[in-house]
Amino acid sequence: MPSDSLPTHADTSRPRSPHSTVWRDFACVIAVTVVAGMLFARFDFSEWAYHWTRRAERFQLDELPATMLVLAVGCAWFAWRRYQEAQREARRRRALEEEAEHLLAENRRLASQAIAAQETERRHLARELHDELGQYLNAISLDAGRIRDLSAQREAEIHRLSLALMQSATHVYREIGGMIRKLRPIGLDEFGLPTALEHCVDGWRERLPDAAFTLAVEGEFDNLSDALNITLYRLVQEGLTNVSKFARDAHVEIYLARGPGEIVVTMTDDGSGVNLSKPRKGLGLIGMRERVEALGGEFHLASRPGEGFLFCARVPVQAGVPLPTAGPNDLNERSDDAAKSAK
Template sequence: MQSVMPTKSLPLPKKRLAPHSTVRRDLLCVFAITVIAGLLFARFDFSEFAYRWTRSAERFQLDELPATLFVLATGFAWFAWRRYQESQQELARRRALEEEAERLLADNRRLSMQALDAQEAERRHLARELHDELGQYLNAIALDAGRIRDLSAQREPEIHRLSLALMQSASHVYREIGGMIRRLRPIGLDEFGLPTALEHCVESWRERLPEATFTLTVEGDFSELTDALNITLYRLVQEGMTNVSKFARAARVEIYLVRAPDDAARTGEIVVTMADDGPGMDLSKPRRGLGLIGMRERVEALGGEFHIASQPGDGFLFCARVPAQAGRPDPSEPNEAALPAKSAKSER
């Protein structure tokens, strides 16, 4: 079984010094420079030299210059202290804004997940309706047409021809409905799990793109994932296949789905990587399609990371890392389903 190709890790940000540590360091520097200056002035008798120099220019009152410089230095110290306090207030305000932005971003991701869940629930419902209602009626039409064909094979040639046309139309509509159901809801995802659904997806693309070569590698346990995570991983591969059909129809495509084992320090993560040796693309140029943007939003809504790499003539690769526990409700958040009952009880 093939292993997942290595991905470059992002550089860690350098550790910043705390503001109080910076202030203490600057104060130590000032005190050290002051002590060194005092020792140098004492060594070269700077005060006596300044006295002799200013004494000859008494008419210009240069002997009052030290006191004036002391007042100026005091004013600068007061000015620096005021600017320091303003900078601290601005820093606190920016931290509050960053915390508010993080909270809003988390709320936005939560709302995005709720919207995706509602969309997938509607798709699941529509797929069931198409399969249960229209599928049964189309099968009934095909059976009735077959019965008419058998009864009129030798007696009524025209009826026989019309029954054959009716059966062909019913078969065509049934195939189209099957394609719609597969696009709305992955076949086998609810019954057999993610790996089986992906194998069925890859097999269907093998039939559509006979010139391309597909390899699917699955490692790890995917039996206890949330529906949101399952559908996100499936949609990533599905969108990647769509891009291959548009830009790399004769490429060699490799798909890796790996779940890292859980440890005591953190929960495991799931990595899905898809690479092809097609014509590639220039990532510096703006793209008109929204497929990659949708893939990134799906992954980031679950708290994951999404990276792409490509160069003209050098293929295309995307890698998504998602926590294995993504999509599960946060224990710290209140149970929204219990809130109406609780409020109704308080009203009584």
């Protein structure tokens, strides 16, 4: 379907405003009244009604038109009052909806700031682990190697202890490297998101030799916010962790693309799948959804037992960019405006 035909369809299906509907109904009432008056005048309705009701004169039925007129005026007044109340309720609902949208946006901004603060602290901790403990562990390993060389022909016990010290230092250094990779993705700050994802996938290729991994990246991923880069990386990282739990010999496809206004990341596998209707003990999928929704994106899951697993996340390109904070005066002004519009 051509793109220029979409606005026309949207215009034809657009609902009319309440004011136009009110005036249309009022015009219908006037038209029906005029037609009824012409018909009554043509067929002498009053004379006909008098002919059939004159035998019940003692019941004062000839005063019924005036009574019905009063009833009609009363019903019109009652309807007008209900209409006014409906208008006030609609204005109040609109004000509440605007306030709810503002609070939701504020909640997303705070969640994004919390994630940014968490990642900043992780970056600082990873740098400290690498710069401080890593250097000291390297120094310990070098000193132990020197002791080993000097004591090789002299003291067998010292030689054995030096070897044990070197092994301990190497083990601790590897553990610290693993902690640094969990705290801060390797290469993300230096080489960008695609390279960091490729390094992450390579690591899982070594851990899961029976699985097949495919990573496809389309578009440029420069000038993205740190929160957005981290969120996309963590999504893939958590998805690969789920693969290691439920699809260790599956074929995994990872697709990352940047469009005009959003970034899409999709991961699929042909593993055993899971039943999403049943409650799960882990918090990985919940954390993935919260990260995406905190940036104003959408997160979708699809899986059935025996039919593999799929997740798709759509995040705005400008997500994570710091927004101007709303001060107390702005919040008070919004509350006053909402209260005035509700009146």
